[in-house]
Amino acid sequence: MIRWTRRQTLSAGLATAVVGLAAPYVRAQGRRVLRVIPHADLKNLDPIWTTAYISRNHGYMIYDTLFAMDADFTPRPQMVESWDVSDDRLTWTFRLREGLKFHDGEPVRSIDCIASLERWGKRDGMGQQLFAAVAEMKVVDDRTFVMRLSRPFGLVLEALGKISSNVPFIMPERVARTDPFEQITEYVGSGPFVFQKDEWVPGSRVVYTRFEDYVPRPEPPSAAAGGKVARVDRVEWIYFPDQTTAMNALLAGEVDYFESPATDLIPLLSANPEVVVEINDPLGNIGFARFNHLHPPFDKVEVRRAALMAMKQEDYMTAAIGDPKYWRTCYSVYPCGTPYASEVGAEVMKVGDVDKARAALDKAGYDGTPVVLMQPTDIPILSAFSLVTAEKLRQIGMTVEVQAMDWSTLTSRRAKREPVSEGGWNMFHTWWIGADVIDPMAIAFSGDPERGWFGWPSDEALEKHRQAFAFAATPEEKKLHATKVQERLWAIAASGHLGQFFVPVAYRRNVEGLIKSPVQFFWNISVS
Secondary structure (H helix, E strand, C coil), X not given: CCCCCHHHHHXXXXXXXXXXXXXXXXXXXXXXXXXXXXXXXXXXXXXCCCCCHHHHHHHHHHCECCEEECCCCCEEECCEEEEEECCCCCEEEEEECCCCECCCCCECCHHHHHHHHHHHHCCCHHHHHHHCCEEEEEEEECCEEEEEECCCCCCHHHHHCCCCXXXXXXXXXXXXXXXXXXXXXXXXXXXXXXXXHHHCECCCEXXXXXXXXXXXXXXXXXXXXXXXXXXXXXXXXXCCCCHHHHHHHHHCCCCCEECCCCHHHHHHHHCCCCEEEEECCCCCEEEEEEECCCCCCCCCHHHHHHHHHHCCHHHHHHHHCCCHHHEECCCCCCCCCCCCCCCCCHHHHHCCCHHHHHHHHHHHCCCCCCEEEEEECCCHHHHHHHHHHHHHHHHCCCCEEEEEECHHHHHHHCCCCCCHHHCCCCEEEEEEEHHHHCCCCCHHHCCCCCCCCCCCCCCHHHHHHHHHHHHCCCHHHHHHHHHHHHHHHHHCCCEEEEEEEXXXXXXXXXXXXXXXXXXXXXXXXXXX
8 A cells, every 4th residue: 555645745736736737828729739757857868879768768759760660570661761682681772761851951861871870880789780790881862872781790670770779860960970979969850759959948848849841651650660640749748756746647637648657656546547557568678787897896797796696686676666467587688588588697696695695795805895876766666776786785795875866867977987986886777678688789788898888898708799699690590699698798797687577657548549669659649
């Protein structure tokens, strides 16, 4: 049973009243508005610079892609009208659909696509593997360009149609020429919605309006593929740091859609006949505890492995998710139930014993160096993960300093490679949707300390097998190298895997057209 304090009840009522002030004005103008409670605050607007899902979702609102994954994870053409590949599979020719425009009225050209792919290829794990085989990309005309490979790459369309972080969004050339390790400062896309920068209030609201010149594909929507039809004139993301306040706004009808409600609120939401609660992502999410491999104490593999030995998945899932119908243990680095899933090498994660972990830490020579653990207090699941880890590390004898912050601050700070004394960090928690970590191409699995993901593990054997997977000619070879990648990830204790879980979405019954997908999309949705 959920107990509300007087403060929570009052804050919920106040927030509902504040949100409600805007409703009569918008509806009086005859505009169709979808109001959404996003899973996090949007502060970082560059979906290539960061893998944060809130930035990815923002990217899907305003940008488009050359290809897109359908509900069966098959890449389908999106901006591309037609394509051709040579018999030796080294030359790929792409032709864009006619009439593609950016939000500033300029046409989408081949050079925009080339520049965007080059920038993406320096940050994304799959993009890095693809561009290791790209000899050149060349403009044929404004709507046609060629990609020539030095050797066949078996995942060209899968890479160009990647459904989640980092997504190869197409930007204007002038924007895409930005250093990939610096954030862009102009947000012009060619997607179904336009970002209204003047109405953006970090920590409060993000506004998008329908792009009148967007021409959707004729096919019905299927995950990220098909026709992106904007059925509302305006989408507002309204951010609530407090989950109870957010729930109350949905129950009162002041917002339409709640992307990621805390699981302990689900019973109250489900009890309301005007609210639908359902699982939208069939693959679920994988909880991650990420170490910083650059600085003590987690620069030593023995210390990282000792920490993993204390991490019992049941404890994390019970604390963060609660109801067992929404989670399961999973000792594969790939989502359980997917083709490459196995428990090979996972013995270290299956220990779940504080006493054994303490002994391993003593043997590792831990010297008392404090662990600075970043806790995102505005995302309940990650906040709970953080507190569980802090307690477990203290139980095995580590000194832990939990630093509370919001998620958007964390996603900025985690990019810092400097020591803790200079604003760095030792550990944070996140999750990946299953689609992002379904094979070794995930940037989360990189062993390249220069181009890899935050935490920056360094392991040449890991990179060797990731690359071999990308160029494997048979399913058997792919399976072999996927298994080798998993073995290396567990051997170097790259991350802690905390279990597989499913977070329901909640929305009012007047919302129709929700697309089933691992990623939240807001086209095809209407509000009656």
